[in-house]
Structures are given as structure tokens and as C-alpha cells.
Amino acid sequence: MLLPDAARAQQAAPDDAAHGMVAIGAGVVPDYDGASDVRPVPFALADIRWRGVSFEIRGLRARVDLASDARLAIGPVIGPRMSRKDVDGPVGLLPEIDMAVEAGGYVGYRFGGDEFGQGSVQMEVSLLHDISGTYDGLVATANASYAAIRRPDMMLSLDVQTSWANRDYTRTYFGVTSADAAVSGLAAYRPGSGFRDVGAGLTAGYWFDRHFGVIGRAGATYLVGDAADSPITDDGSRWQPTAGLALSYRF
Template sequence: MRFILPFVGIGMTCLPSIVVAQGAPPSDAPHGQVALGAGVAPEYDGASDVRLIPFVLADVRWQGISFEFRGLRGRADLASDPRFAIGPVIGARLIRSDADGPVGLLPEIDTAIEAGAFIGYRFGGDRFGQGSLQLDITAVHDVSRTHNGLLATASASYAAVRKPDTFVTVDVQTTWANADYSRTYFGISAADAVRSGLTPYRPGAGMRDVGAGLSAGHYFNRHLGVIARAGATYLIGDVADSPVTDQGGRWQPLGGVTLSYRF
């Protein structure tokens, strides 16, 4: 396990509404929560080894717009509605370099910048949001020409506990990826097969993974608290049958613990 400076993105629904968590501060003043800590993530897409990462979460609401950050992925909710959400998304996918074994003999993959949009809706719940079900669909496309791929993720999260100072949320998700993404991260050309000793492989478009997670947080006073996240995705379809995955693993864990500050 090694330490790496870049952040990784996590599920966008693992923090409670900042308004619920704090009450209702003046709408013209920025308010929200920022959490910093440490976590673990796969070394690259399809790896079995994990890397130590900085774990960064933030929710800030200002002028009726909610800005949400999860590592290197962020989004802005432009809808001034307690249930409906819609807006742009931008994020990054980490490089693949210095991998161990035959995968390390494949071409390195640069950081990819992915941009797109999301739409979501929250059903049910009490005045704090407890008992609510949040559904989201997010689609992003590589704008950096690293993999030129398109990924679409459907997720659902359930607010099992949602109090002013405490929350527990469980979530599930699944992601579809097109052939450009799959072939960049999991494909092996004839030339790369000779270099690495792996079997040539050309995956197509299809479902990439299914996953689940648990997020929990508690504030000890008005400002300070802790937030933790534990989850994993399981690779399926063509990417799961890749020799890259055979050298690594289908399970892709992601988790961390943070110290949180709200304002």
C-alpha cells in the first residue's frame, strides 16, 4: 500500500443536507461543512492493491446553489428545491502508472478529466430527511481525450438516521461504460500483449460495476464532528473478464474517516 497525493471521488450522496444538519442560516451567507481525513482506494481501475489517499468531503450552500465536493469530483445543484436536484458535474480519474506485475508493462494512462450532468429526486422523509430515498442519475464524458469515454451511473441512497447532529446513510449504485473507456483501462492490444505477456483483449460497452456503501457522521458540538465512509464496487461484464482484472481483482474498495467542520 502506498500514499498518493491526488484525491479520488466518492458517491455524491453520502453527506446529509447541510440545511438539515445546521438549521437555516441566512440564505445570503455561505454555510455548509468541510471534512478532511484519510482513506484507501484501488491503485488503479481493476487493481486489487489499495493506496492511501487524502479523503476530502464538502457541502457549501450559497445564494441558493449547493456546491458538493467528493475528492476530485464536484457538482453544483442549481435547483432551489428541497427534493429535486439538477446541475453540472466535473471530476478526475486518477492515472495508472508504476503498477506491479504485467499490468505495469502496459502503457501508462494519464489523469482523465470528466464532465457532465446529474439529475436527482428525493422521496419521502420527515422534516430532517430521515426515511427519505434519494435517486440520482449522473453521466460524464472524458473531455481531456485520455479515454474519450462515456460513463453513466444510477444510484439510490436511504437516510436510515437523519438528525440535526447525526446521520447514517446506506446506498447502492451501478455504472455503465462505453467501449472507449473499457478499452482504455481494460483492453490489451496485440502489441501490448507481446510486451506484457497478457492475452489480447478488446472489451465492448456494457455494465461496469455494482456497488454499495455505508456513510455515517456525528457532530459533537455546533462546529466539530466526524464523518466515515465504507463501500465497494464489484466489476462485472466485459471489464471483469479482462486480463487486467485477472491480475488485480473485481472488488474495488473505497473508504475513509474524516474530521468535519460546519459553519
């Protein structure tokens, strides 16, 4: 998603002093991959620039932008993927899945836009690998964001995305072995790699004064391919909504 460039909006802090924006609040995400229910999670956003490097938080993931070019973004990413535990119904009879830790990198580029970035389009691709041993797989995501409104006191951005996952991921989160089928009553299922979902979202923010404001986010993805055909998804939903609301502070 596109967030306001707090440093540019403030037009005050020199580059060798830390400056930017942080927002902390609460949100909801699917209870597990393919679930119809949601669970509460912390919701955080941040863009902090110090000595030419940007430290960023996007939901549950943290990343660093190492590029000195204002339009180019590139760097490492790390964050968790939620666990599947204490689930009701047939899916709850499947083996529990621990929280995974994913790490990798991303690259993005921003096209067009005025001095605040309004009217710009940002294209981005990320590749994450499980480093915790939970599913030992890969997930790649491509997204595009459009900054419809981007002013010092207000922002509104729209985004679309799609993700691809290898079979290690899909078999962990959407597969059902023969033994698990006998226990849960779900049909045995052995998915392969392929596109996981398509989705869209909206992020809006408003600042009451120079420092304080509020940021909200709402979006959803729609499972496709082998993830959508899984009996786990049939028991839940192909629609995977997310939402969050946070108080923000610029400095």
C-alpha cells in the same frame, strides 16, 4: 450518498449567507481500475449553500446543485479519474494511462423523509465524459441512497449503485492490444461497451458539538461484464474497495 443538511441542522443561517458543511481527511481507492491493491488519496466532502445554489464535493469530484427545490438536484460535475502508472507485475508492462478529467451532469430526486431527511430515499443519475483526451469515452452511473439516521448530531446512510461505460473507456482501462500482449504476457483482449460494475456503501457521521464532527465512508464495487473478463482484472481483482475518514465542520 446522502449527507446531513447542515443548514437545516443548524437552523440559523439565512439563505443569502454561505452556510453548510465541509469535511477533509484521507482515504483509499484501487490503485487502478481492476487492481487488487489500493492507494491513498485525499478524502473530502462538502455541502455549501449560498444564495440558493449548493456547491458540493463528493470524494474527488466537485459539482453544483442549481435546483431551488429542496428535493430536486441537478447541475454540472467535474473531477479526475486516477492514472495507471508505476504498477508492478504484468499490468505494469502495459502503456501507462494519464489521469483523466471527466465532466458532465447529474440529476437526482429525494422521496419521503422527515424534517431532517431521515427515512428519505434519493435516486440519482450522472453522465460523465472525458474532456482530457485520456480515454475520450463516457461513463454513466445510477445510484440510490437511503437515509437510515439523519439527526443534527448523527447520520447514517446506505447506498447502492451501478455504472455503464462505452467501449472507449473499457478499451483504455481493460483492453490489451496484440502488441501489448506480446510485451506483458497477458492475453490480447478487446472489450466493448456495457455495464461496468455494481456496488454498495455506507456513510456515517457524528458531531461532537454544534460545529465539529467526524464522517467515515466505506464501500466497494464488483466489476461485471467485459471489465470483469479482462486479463487486467484477472491479474488484479473484481472487488474494488474504497474507504475514507474525515474531520467535519459545520457553519
